Amino acid sequence: MKRLIFIAITLFSIIGCSKFPVDEDGLLITDRNECYVSNFELLGRDYQIARSKAPVIDTIAQTIDVEVLYGTDLKNLWPQFSLCPDAKLEPKITGFVDFSDLQPKEWTVISGDRKVRKTYTVTVTVQERTYE
Amino acid sequence: MKYYSYIKKLLLVISPILLYSCSEKDYEIPEGNTSLHNDCIKRSIGPNIIGNNIEFVYAMSLGPEQGKIELAQVEASIAGSENTYLENRSFHTNLSGEDVPIEIGKPSVNDGNTTYVEFTKDTCAASLRYYYYIPEEARGKEVSFKFSAKASTGEEVNYKLGPYKISKLDMKLDIELTDGNNCYFSVADMKSYSETEAIQNPGKIDLIYLYRPLSGVNFNHVLISPSNSDYRQDFNVPSELTNQSMLWKVYGVRDKHLARLEFGVYVDDVDFEKMxxxxxxxxxxxxxxxxxxxxxxxxxxxxxxxxxxxxxETNKTMTVSIKRYTMN
Incomplete structure (x- = not known):
């Protein structure tokens, strides 16, 4: 009887694990096909929020426009993406990113099933000083 | 029925053990160590900075009927600066949690590397604090301590602590910068200067302090290199000042030496070496x-x-404290 239970659990485990394989990053490949950025943050070198207002995320046009505070050190900004469930980002962000050329930068969101890829363009602008 | 029989057998086996273990034993008050003995702890934490002190507590005792303590002394591997002293008062804590001092001898004497207190009170136990003020000679080196005590019985004991690494850091507290006045800051001198003074030593000026409450943006209190022309606003930097210092702004690094707040961290030599x-x-x-x-x-x-x-904001001032590391 015990042997039967053991075999049943082992078989169940094998079947259960085989449903969601892992990708090269060790992340589960699921059956979700959603693929979008749900939120975006930009931190300065002091790990404080560097943006001056809420970012504009357009999931149709796949763009993110963000304005940073006047005087922000553009060479040292840390973008943080919040993604839909099971999605991942490419290339990975492992440190501060240099935005000092103010050129749009691209990151690709990959869906949970790894079949949908959407490239988002991030554009950083700097808050301008207003003169009274 | 089967269970009842089992429990009965179990009780029969366990009962003698329980009874035996509960039997009262004659308690004897343990005998204390009546020979001269000692113990020591280091009280201060954080990097050991020149000019600051390292605090220790040295405790010594012997049996009350054996004799009295005659001398306590500390030998440092590098002589402390002249402020170094060994307390001539022994402290104990009263029921209110207060430290109560009792004088046990003459004020300590510094003789080369050694600091000692000669006891004048007939006492068999004392707990003395030792404050080693770190001298310039110890910068970047290691220092060790040998605490020792002598009793009238002829016994001598000692306790060694260390080695402790002495920091290469320099420190200065509460330097005031004033916008438009003493707004020039020199890291080399750890001091603020007026414009006239700054022009006389342009190579030493690393930062300028500005306060500008600009409309619509977060500018306010600013530290800027003399070379920066993008954010100096309406401030005219004398042409003699050209240094470009590099800065990382940080939040929350409340150094305990500099901030003197209850909670914080210690900025140490290694932080500068790795940055x-x-x-x-x-x-x-x-x-x-x-x-x-x-x-x-x-x-x-x-x-x-x-x-x-x-x-x-009203006085347009900034008060800063600095820890400085000299690179090799």
Whole structure:
């Protein structure tokens, strides 16, 4: 009887694990096909929020426009993406990113099933000083 | 029925053990160590900075009927500066939690590397504090201590502590910068200067302090390199001042030496040794109390951490404290 239970659990485990394989990053490949950025943050070198207002995320046009505070050190900004469930980002962000050329930068969101890829363009602008 | 029989057998086996273990044993008060003995702890924490002290507590005792303590002394591997002393008062804590001192001897004497107290009270136990003021000679070196005591019985004991690494850091507290007046800051001198003074020593000026409450943006209290022309606003920097210092603005690094707050961290030599300034900006704006800046001077001779103790919008001032590390 015990042997039967053991075999049943082992078989169940094998079947259960085989449903969601892992990708090269060790992340589960699921059956979700959603693929979008749900939120975006930009931190300065002091790990404080560097943006001056809420970012504009357009999931149709796949763009993110963000304005940073006047005087922000553009060479040292840390973008943080919040993604839909099971999605991942490419290339990975492992440190501060240099935005000092103010050129749009691209990151690709990959869906949970790894079949949908959407490239988002991030554009950083700097808050301008207003003169009274 | 089967269970009842089992429990009965179990009780029969366990009962004698329980009864035996509960039987009262004659208690004897343990005998204390009546020979002269000692113990020591280091009380201060954080990096050991020149000019500051390292605090220890040295305790010694022997049996009350055996004799009395005659001498306590500390030998440092590098002589402490002249402020170094061994307390001639023994402290104990009363029921209110207060430290109560009792004088046990003459004030301590510093003789070369040794600091000693000769006992004048007939006492068999004392707990003395030792404050080793770190001398310039110890910078970057290691220092060890040998605590020792002598009793009238002829017994001698000692306790060794260390070695402790002495920091290469320099420190200065509460330097006031005033917008438009003493707004020039020198890391080399750890001092603020007026414009006239700054022009006389242009190579030493690493930062300029500005306060500008600009409309619509967060500028406010700013530290900026003399070379930066993007954010100096209406401020005219004398042409003699050209240094470009690199700065990292940080929040929350409340160094316990500089901030003197209840909670915090210690900025130590290793922080400066490992820090990189690649791609660092030459300004830090919208600074507030409890912010700080890591700085590397233009000649790369110094790295420092400048902690902002307070800012004042009305007086247009910033009070800072600094820890400075001289690079090799």
């Amino acid at each position: 990189g300034f690649d791609n660092a900006p030459d300004y830090a704006m919208d600074l507030k109390a409890e912010y700080g800046v890591w700085i590397e001077t233009a000649d790369k001779k110094y790295r420092a951490y400048i902690y902002i103790n307070k800012v004042n």
